[in-house]
Structures are given as structure tokens and as C-alpha cells.
Amino acid sequence: MDCQTARQIMDDLLDGDVSGPEHGPLDEHLACCNSCARHGSEIRAVDDWARHLQPTPPSAGFADAVMARIVAKEPVSETSATGIEMIAAAVLAMAVISAMLGASEAVYEWLVAAAGSLRDVLGAAAADLADAGREGLTAAASLAGPLDQVKGYVSPAWAMAAIGGAALLVVVFDLVQARAVARKTM
Amino acid sequence: MPATVLHETDDEQERRWVAAAQGGDPDAFRRIVETYRDRLYTFLLRLVRHHEEAEDLAQEAFVRAWRHLSGYDSRWPFRAWLFTIARNLALNALRRPWATIISIEAGAEDGRNALALAAATASPAEQAVTGEQKRRLGQALGQLSVQAAMIFTLFYQEGMAISEIAQTVGMTAGAVKVALHRARQTLRRRLCDSP
Numbered sequence: 506m507d508c509q510t511a512r513q514i515m516d517d518l519l520d521g522d523v524s525g526p527e528h529g530p531l532d533e534h535l536a537c538c539n540s541c542a543r544h545g546s547e548i549r550a551v552d553d554w555a556r557h558l559q560p561t562p563p564s565a566g567f568a569d570a571v572m573a574r575i576v577a578k579e580p581v582s583e584t585s586a587t588g589i590e591m592i593a594a595a596v597l598a599m600a601v602i603s604a605m606l607g608a609s610e611a612v613y614e615w616l617v618a619a620a621g622s623l624r625d626v627l628g629a630a631a632a633d634l635a636d637a638g639r640e641g642l643t644a645a646a647s648l649a650g651p652l653d654q655v656k657g658y659v660s661p662a663w664a665m666a667a668i669g670g671a672a673l674l675v676v677v678f679d680l681v682q683a684r685a686v687a688r689k690t691m
Numbered sequence: 692m693p694a695t696v697l698h699e700t701d702d703e704q705e706r707r708w709v710a711a712a713q714g715g716d717p718d719a720f721r722r723i724v725e726t727y728r729d730r731l732y733t734f735l736l737r738l739v740r741h742h743e744e745a746e747d748l749a750q751e752a753f754v755r756a757w758r759h760l761s762g763y764d765s766r767w768p769f770r771a772w773l774f775t776i777a778r779n780l781a782l783n784a785l786r787r788p789w790a791t792i793i794s795i796e797a798g799a800e801d802g803r804n805a806l807a808l809a810a811a812t813a814s815p816a817e818q819a820v821t822g823e824q825k826r827r828l829g830q831a832l833g834q835l836s837v838q839a840a841m842i843f844t845l846f847y848q849e850g851m852a853i854s855e856i857a858q859t860v861g862m863t864a865g866a867v868k869v870a871l872h873r874a875r876q877t878l879r880r881r882l883c884d885s886p
Contacts, residue, residue, distance in 0.1 A: 516872045520846075520853055544879075551878045554828055555847040560733040563746045567732070568724045571753045575717060 506534040511541045519552050709769050713760045720760075724753050727770070730848060731777055737840045738781040740833060748784060752777040770849065771859045778841060778860060785837060824882050831881035839874040842867055 511534045535542045705726070711719035731752060736745040755776050756763075763772055835843060841860060845851045853871075857864045 516868075516875065519875070520868060520871065522853075547879045547882055548875055550824075551828065551875055551882055554825065555843070555878075558847060560729040560848060561736060562729045563732040563749060567728050567746065567750070568721060571724050571728075571750050572717060572721055574750065574754050575720065575757050 506530045508534075508538060508541050511535065511538070512544060515541075515545050515548060519548065705769060706765065709760070709763070709765065712757070713763070720757055723756075723769075727773060728753075731773065733848060734774060734841070734844050735777055735781055737832070737844050738778075738837050739784060744784065748777065748780045752780055755780075767858075768855060771851070771855055774845065774849070774859050782837070827881045828878055831878050835874055835877060839870050839877075842870045843874045846871055 511531055514531050535545060705723070708719040708722045712723060728749065732745055732749045735748045735752075736742065739745050739748065752773065756773055759776075763769065832840065832843070838860070842856055845856045845859060846853075851859065853864050853867050856862075857867045860867070862870075
């Protein structure tokens with residue numbers, strides 16, 4: 506038996522795979538190969554350590570927090586997500602239109618707050634979509650600073666349109682991800 | 692109904708809780724939450740390496756599990772289904788470019804996450820590894836790839852068989868074994884590092 510085969514068998518044994526070859530040849534190899542014997546001892550020490558790791562508890566009140574969310578947000582139908590998508594799209598459309606018109610940052614702040622409030626007002630199925638809208642707009646708002654510095658070179662309307670477009674792309678990207686995850690978890 | 696947590700999940704009891712929760716019984720679902728909260732949280736902590744993020748994701752995983760319980764097929768292990776939800780949430784969170792998640796490198800540098808990741812927690816039964824080696828192993832665990840950390844945790848913490856891990860993470864059994872072997876080798880090398 507060569508060293509590579511011996512180490513593969515040791516790993517298989519740790520995996521719980523007992524359907525492999527007899528241990529006799531492995532024992533013989535370990536008896537005459539110091540390198541593999543040391544390797545086996547080390548890998549078993551890692552295995553012992555890992556098997557005795559204890560899980561870390563979350564903060565106190567975790568279960569209460571979960572149950573509070575469950576009680577507050579009863580299961581929602583899948584169709585409600587469509588309505589939320591429409592609302593999110595409307596908020597985004599407002600963002601883009603006002604960007605095209607060169608609206609002030611105050612309008613953007615209001616839109617960010619409005620998107621965030623969707624989470625409170627609407628059902629649990631909307632949480633991801635509302636988050637996506639809020640995060641997208643927040644990300645877009647963070648671009649306002651750098652863009653403001655180049656406003657001497659770029660017209661405000663086009664700069665704001667770029668922000669709106671970026672927000673749209675970010676949110677669409679996140680919505681696609683959220684839907685993909687929702688499908689996988691079904 | 693008193694909230695009693697079983698130290699080892701009784702399959703039959705769990706099936707009853709799941710069936711009751713599918714019928715809309717929140718008390719039964721609470722039993723499930725209490726049974727899995729520590730392990731699900733630790734699993735997520737090893738993936739995202741950030742306490743608050745892991746706790747948020749664990750909450751979200753339970754809420755989604757409750758919401759989608761009607762779609763759970765009881766022919767499959769409930770644990771694998773629950774951990775699949777958590778895995779998908781973690782991977783989604785890690786993909787967000789603006790996620791407030793500590794990078795693997797940052798977490799490893801100060802060692803503080805590594806200690807938490809290992810729950811540093813070795814039980815008294817484990818005597819073969821010294822304190823310094825435990826610290827290094829905990830750090831190394833925090834430096835494993837997300838995929839390796841996921842497989843390592845499901846194998847050692849959850850005691851899942853290779854086939855169940857493959858089902859949970861969406862990989863072949865062979866790929867799971869390779870990832871697990873590599874993770875062990877990484878940790879073995881750190882065990883032998885000079886202090």
C-alpha cells in the first residue's frame with residue numbers, strides 16, 4: 506500500500522465509510538511508515554477536536570423574537586408578492602422620474618424612508634422586496650456625494666438619472682436573487 | 692405548554708412537532724426553534740462570521756420555515772430542509788456587495804471571530820489538543836472557505852452523513868467528501884504549525 510492510498514483510507518474511515526478494504530493492509534503500512542503514522546495521529550486529533558465543539562447559543566430571547574415575528578406575521582399567500590413588486594416598482598419609477606427632473610436629495614430621503622416603511626406596513630412575504638428597495642435606494646443615495654462633486658461637469662438631471670438607474674439595477678438584481686432563494690427553499 | 696428542549700432530537704417527537712406546526716400550532720413550532728436555535732445559529736455564524744448577521748439570518752430561517760411548512764415533504768429529514776433554508780439565506784447575504792459582513796481575512800486577523808466560531812469550546816472530554824492548538828484550530832476554522840465551513844459544520848456539529856450533507860448543500864457525495872478531506876488537511880496543517 507502506498508502513502509496516498511493509506512491516507513485516503515484514513516479519511517474514509519473518519520467519514521464513517523466502513524465499506525472500504527480491510528484495515529489489515531493499512532495497519533501494516535502504518536507500522537512501517539512513520540510519516541503516515543504521524544499523519545494519522547494528527548488527523549485523528551483534529552477529528553476529536555471537531556467532534557467535541559459545542560454550538561454557540563444566540564442571544565437570550567432569540568426564540569421569543571422568532572415567535573413574535575411569527576405571531577405578528579401570519580403566513581401570507583404567494584400572490585401578495587406580486588402586489589409588493591408593483592408597489593416597489595412604483596417607488597422605483599418615482600425615483601427615476603424625479604431623478605430625470607433633477608429632484609432634490611430630500612425627495613430621495615423620503616423615498617428611502619418610504620421603501621423602508623413597506624416592511625412594517627406590508628406582509629412578511631414583502632420583507633425581502635421592501636429590503637431590496639430600501640437597500641437599493643440607500644446604495645443609490647450613497648452615490649450622490651461623489652456625483653455631487655462632479656456636478657460642474659455633468660448636468661444634475663443626468664447625474665440624478667444615473668443614480669435612479671443604478672438603484673433600479675441594484676434592486677432588480679436583488680429581487681431576482683430573492684426569488685431564486687424563495688424557489689429553492691420551497 | 693412548558694418549553695422543554697430535548698438535548699437530542701427525538702425523531703418521532705420532532706415529526707409530531709412538525710405535523711402540529713404544519714397544522715398551525717405555534718407552540719409546536721417553538722419546540723422546533725428551541726431544539727435547533729443554537730445549532731442553526733452556529734452553522735450560520737461559521738458561514739457569515741458576524742454575530743448579528745448570523746442571528747438575523749437564523750431568525751429569518753425559522754420564520755421562512757414556518758411560512759413554508761406546508762411545502763415541506765415529510766419524507767425528507769426536517770433538519771436537512773431547515774439547514775437548506777439557512778444555507779440559501781447565508782449565501783444570498785454573502786453575495787450582497789453592501790453586506791455588513793466581516794471578511795474572512797478581517798475575521799481571522801483579530802482572532803475574535805475565530806474564537807467564537809470554534810465556540811472555543813472544547814469540552815473537557817477533548818484532551819488530545821493543547822490550548823494553543825485549540826486556538827490555532829479555531830482560527831483555521833474561521834479561515835475555511837464558506838463551502839468547506841458549511842460541510843465541516845454539518846458533518847461534525849450536526850453529525851450528518853455524507854449523503855445527507857450532499858442533499859442539503861446541493862453537491863454530489865464525492866464532492867462533499869473531497870471538501871471535507873481538504874478541510875481536515877487544512878486544520879491538520881494548522882495543528883502542526885509552530886506557535
